[in-house]
Amino acid sequence: MLAKSAKTSYARSLIEASLDPLVTISADGKIMDVNSATEKVTGVPRKELIGSDFSNYFTDPQKAQDGYRLAFSQGKVTDYPLAICHASGKITEVLYNATVYRDEDGNIAGIFAAARDVTALKKAQRELEAAILHMQLIREMTDLLQSCQKMDEAYPIMKSAFMRLFPESDGGLYMLDAAGNSLVLADSWGDIRLEAVFNPDECWGMRRGRIHLAGCCNSINPVCGHVCADAGPYLCIPLLAHARGLGLIYIEPRFADPNADGIERMLSIAEAAADSARLALANLTLREELHELSIRDPLTGLFNRRFLEEVLDRELLRMRRSEQMLAVAMIDIDHFKIFNDNYGHDAGDEVLKKTGHLLNGFREGSDIVCRYGGEEFVVVTTEVDPQKILRRLENLRLEVEHLSVKFGNQQLPNLSVSIGVAIFPAHGSNRVELLNRADQALYVAKEAGRNRLVVAG
Numbered sequence: 001m002l003a004k005s006a007k008t009s010y011a012r013s014l015i016e017a018s019l020d021p022l023v024t025i026s027a028d029g030k031i032m033d034v035n036s037a038t039e040k041v042t043g044v045p046r047k048e049l050i051g052s053d054f055s056n057y058f059t060d061p062q063k064a065q066d067g068y069r070l071a072f073s074q075g076k077v078t079d080y081p082l083a084i085c086h087a088s089g090k091i092t093e094v095l096y097n098a099t100v101y102r103d104e105d106g107n108i109a110g111i112f113a114a115a116r117d118v119t120a121l122k123k124a125q126r127e128l129e130a131a132i133l134h135m136q137l138i139r140e141m142t143d144l145l146q147s148c149q150k151m152d153e154a155y156p157i158m159k160s161a162f163m164r165l166f167p168e169s170d171g172g173l174y175m176l177d178a179a180g181n182s183l184v185l186a187d188s189w190g191d192i193r194l195e196a197v198f199n200p201d202e203c204w205g206m207r208r209g210r211i212h213l214a215g216c217c218n219s220i221n222p223v224c225g226h227v228c229a230d231a232g233p234y235l236c237i238p239l240l241a242h243a244r245g246l247g248l249i250y251i252e253p254r255f256a257d258p259n260a261d262g263i264e265r266m267l268s269i270a271e272a273a274a275d276s277a278r279l280a281l282a283n284l285t286l287r288e289e290l291h292e293l294s295i296r297d298p299l300t301g302l303f304n305r306r307f308l309e310e311v312l313d314r315e316l317l318r319m320r321r322s323e324q325m326l327a328v329a330m331i332d333i334d335h336f337k338i339f340n341d342n343y344g345h346d347a348g349d350e351v352l353k354k355t356g357h358l359l360n361g362f363r364e365g366s367d368i369v370c371r372y373g374g375e376e377f378v379v380v381t382t383e384v385d386p387q388k389i390l391r392r393l394e395n396l397r398l399e400v401e402h403l404s405v406k407f408g409n410q411q412l413p414n415l416s417v418s419i420g421v422a423i424f425p426a427h428g429s430n431r432v433e434l435l436n437r438a439d440q441a442l443y444v445a446k447e448a449g450r451n452r453l454v455v456a457g
């Protein structure tokens with residue numbers, strides 16, 4: 001059996017040995033006793049703590065008092081969440097277990113409270129929640145990117161995903177041009193001035209094919225050529241797929257020098273987002289290239305018949321709604337067989353290319369120019385004034401007449417075209433009718449001696 005003083009000293013040792021802050025509070029809310037862990041967590045010496053209002057040491061004193069009252073009314077509280085504020089400003093998140101204690105007559109004399117430091121646990125929990133949110137965002141972005149039909153649809157999706165993934169950052173999305181020579185700014189966000197176009201070699205991220213972090217005081221990474229020399233920390237996230245460059249995402253945190261933790265987190269989010277985005281973008285690029293191949297004539301670069309048929313139906317719908325007129329002009333090179341026979345197929349190809357180029361230059365607004373087949377072209381043009389359309393087409397005929405084509409060193413003779421025109425709605429209400437009527441008018445032009453324009457009639 002321990003003597004009373006030995007018991008007291010034994011109990012004191014136990015209290016002081018506890019790593020959890022322990023405190024007894026009187027019925028009027030004044031601190032009566034603390035252990036050294038309480039001194040440590042508050043940064044306030046014991047003699048100052050004792051006698052002071054217990055709620056002074058919390059970030060939310062009102063909530064602390066509410067917990068205290070709850071313990072009083074219920075006899076105890078379990079895992080009551082509070083945050084202790086150290087004299088230096090450091091915050092410790094805790095869960096309180098508090099129970100009332102009574103005097104010798106059985107009346108409640110105060111509260112005995114023990115706190116458990118859960119700062120690390122809460123931080124890990126918040127990070128886990130943020131990581132889950134990031135994963136969901138990245139998955140949503142990838143899903144949407146996979147459903148895009150055109151690159152233009154992908155930009156706003158990526159922009160809004162990256163804005164949410166890096167909420168305290170500004171940034172921009174660059175796409176590599178078709179020739180692979182320039183990164184062109186497709187979209188940007190936040191208050192930032194970015195280079196509109198630059199060479200991929202100016203970017204260390206693009207050169208090395210991996211995320212480039214620079215502008216941090218503890219990093220030796222050089223600042224890219226497309227970024228101001230005195231820039232703060234920034235990330236260049238290259239978008240590469242199958243060893244092919246697609247684009248670049250530039251992220252600049254708004255906080256001056258993020259700590260190592262923050263940078264590490266940014267890097268891992270950036271890596272996960274770029275991994276998902278690059279595959280979806282590669283598929284989209286491939287799809288766009290295939291579509292482009294399927295609607296273009298390889299010799300002249302003009303749209304082909306398939307595209308014309310697709311788009312003419314759409315244009316007619318639009319014209320019907322807006323009550324506008326539309327002209328379909330069928331243009332055929334005269335005596336092309338004889339030309340081919342005299343000068344060869346390759347010279348004929350050169351004429352087709354040059355004629356195609358001239359026709360392409362004729363385009364205005366939403367005009368469509370296509371190679372319909374062989375030596376036949378179709379121009380679709382929308383206009384309110386039919387006389388203006390006919391004037392433009394007549395000028396086109398004259399331009400072809402004066403088109404000078406060289407094949408190697410050989411100057412080729414000038415050619416002419418015959419043009420048949422059908423106008424919507426006067427000559428037909430749908431694609432097939434209009435193309436037939438334009439073809440019939442072309443036949444009339446050929447019969448009448450060629451090198452002329454005939455309107456369906």
Ligand SMILES: Nc1nc2c(ncn2[C@@H]2O[C@H](COP(=O)(O)OP(=O)(O)OP(=O)(O)O)[C@@H](O)[C@H]2O)c(=O)[nH]1
Pocket residue numbers: 299332333334335336337338340344345346347348349352373374375446450
């Ligand atoms: N070089 C070249 N010739 C082509 C191509 N496609 C079609 N042709 C030729 O275009 C010629 C068309 O001849 P026709 O349909 O008889 O017409 P035309 O000789 O132009 O006579 P008209 O149309 O009545 O003035 C044929 O000789 C085809 O071989 C092509 O891609 N390249």
